[in-house]
Amino acid sequence: MSTSEISAPALQRNVPLTAHTTLKIGGPAHLFAEPANEEQLIKLLGWSRQERLPFFILGNGSNVLFDDAGYQGLVISMRSFENDLIKVDLESCRVTVSAGASLSRLVRFCQESGLAGTEFLAHIPGTVGGALVMNAGFSRHAGQQNAIGDLVEEVRALTREGAVVQRSREELNFSYRHSNLGDLIVLEVTLRLWRRPKEQITQEMKANLDFRKKLQNIQEPNAGSVFKNPPAPHPSAGFLIEKAGLKGKRIGGIQISEQHANYFVNKGGATSADVIRLIEEVQKTLLHATGIILEPEIRIIPKN
Numbered sequence: 216m217s218t219s220e221i222s223a224p225a226l227q228r229n230v231p232l233t234a235h236t237t238l239k240i241g242g243p244a245h246l247f248a249e250p251a252n253e254e255q256l257i258k259l260l261g262w263s264r265q266e267r268l269p270f271f272i273l274g275n276g277s278n279v280l281f282d283d284a285g286y287q288g289l290v291i292s293m294r295s296f297e298n299d300l301i302k303v304d305l306e307s308c309r310v311t312v313s314a315g316a317s318l319s320r321l322v323r324f325c326q327e328s329g330l331a332g333t334e335f336l337a338h339i340p341g342t343v344g345g346a347l348v349m350n351a352g353f354s355r356h357a358g359q360q361n362a363i364g365d366l367v368e369e370v371r372a373l374t375r376e377g378a379v380v381q382r383s384r385e386e387l388n389f390s391y392r393h394s395n396l397g398d399l400i401v402l403e404v405t406l407r408l409w410r411r412p413k414e415q416i417t418q419e420m421k422a423n424l425d426f427r428k429k430l431q432n433i434q435e436p437n438a439g440s441v442f443k444n445p446p447a448p449h450p451s452a453g454f455l456i457e458k459a460g461l462k463g464k465r466i467g468g469i470q471i472s473e474q475h476a477n478y479f480v481n482k483g484g485a486t487s488a489d490v491i492r493l494i495e496e497v498q499k500t501l502l503h504a505t506g507i508i509l510e511p512e513i514r515i516i517p518k519n
């Protein structure tokens with residue numbers, strides 16, 4: 216099958232990945248597509264299998280680092296996927312939402328429906344699918360963990376071969392910034408929430424926003440936390456990096472934020488090689504100073 220036989224969705228060639236990642240780093244995707252629905256997605260998977268072409272599923276690109284050489288395969292962006300799919304069963308407090316929806320849209324919908332539970336996701340710039348795979352979370356209270364996995368009742372997904380599968384709560388496994396959904400392509404999720412007056416939901420969202428603005432009001436391109444926090448009783452990765460005197464350290468176009476030491480900011484023209492060198496430099500310094508090995512939270516995607 217030739218690329219021209221793939222009618223929908225249109226395949227684009229040599230698409231700069233800088234435009235599809237919040238860090239604004241990465242060479243071109245050899246091929247790029249934005250399926251709007253399941254049928255288009257399944258068609259793309261079948262075609263890439265037939266062509267023996269590797270593919271990568273991209274959400275909003277807020278937790279990935281692409282190579283400077285780009286991606287030698289097909290990047291499938293989920294940002295336009297089933298964008299209208301979000302529905303609520305108020306009786307059972309269940310919300311079903313597409314993997315392609317933004318977290319902010321999900322949270323707004325829940326707020327308007329008087330359903331609580333998702334407020335902590337409001338200011339995370341990802342899609343629902345990316346958040347599930349990463350088990351995204353946030354809490355403004357030290358020692359407390361809120362993560363999307365806690366809310367999940369059921370996930371509908373595709374295998375990499377294109378077969379539809381359901382995963383119930385019991386079959387799912389979520390831990391700190393990790394899930395067992397990595398080999399699947401998430402299509403939609405059902406979350407179990409609870410009723411709460413809208414004003415209280417709004418207050419909770421505002422408190423989260425105020426907290427984030429104070430600590431993480433970073434305007435330059437970034438990908439959120441670069442490293443996972445080491446397990447308790449160790450302090451946070453940001454604290455350790457700051458204590459090691461690395462705040463503000465710069466390699467090429469990438470710099471450790473002056474504001475939050477676990478954020479790297481693109482000062483302009485940063486390359487993935489710069490980011491990897493800075494990651495290694497932080498890991499080496501921290502290992503030497505504390506014996507702790509910091510593990511990257513951002514996903515480093517090889518060019519293939």
Ligand SMILES: Cc1cc2nc3c(=O)[nH]c(=O)nc-3n(C[C@H](O)[C@H](O)[C@H](O)COP(=O)(O)OP(=O)(O)OC[C@H]3O[C@@H](n4cnc5c(N)ncnc54)[C@H](O)[C@@H]3O)c2cc1C
Nearest residue numbers: 274275276277278341342344345346351352400401438439
């Ligand atoms: C300013 C800023 C603040 C942030 N704050 C937080 C925070 O508070 N807490 C937190 O946890 N994270 C945070 N992040 C990181 C990031 O936003 C989250 O990890 C988010 O959930 C990633 O979603 P995404 O759609 O951008 O995924 P991407 O970065 O596009 O992808 C991440 C991974 O998910 C996979 N993936 C994406 N969609 C699907 C799908 N439908 N099916 C299968 N696999 C898929 C990708 O292949 C990749 O492996 C922050 C990032 C930024 C830039």
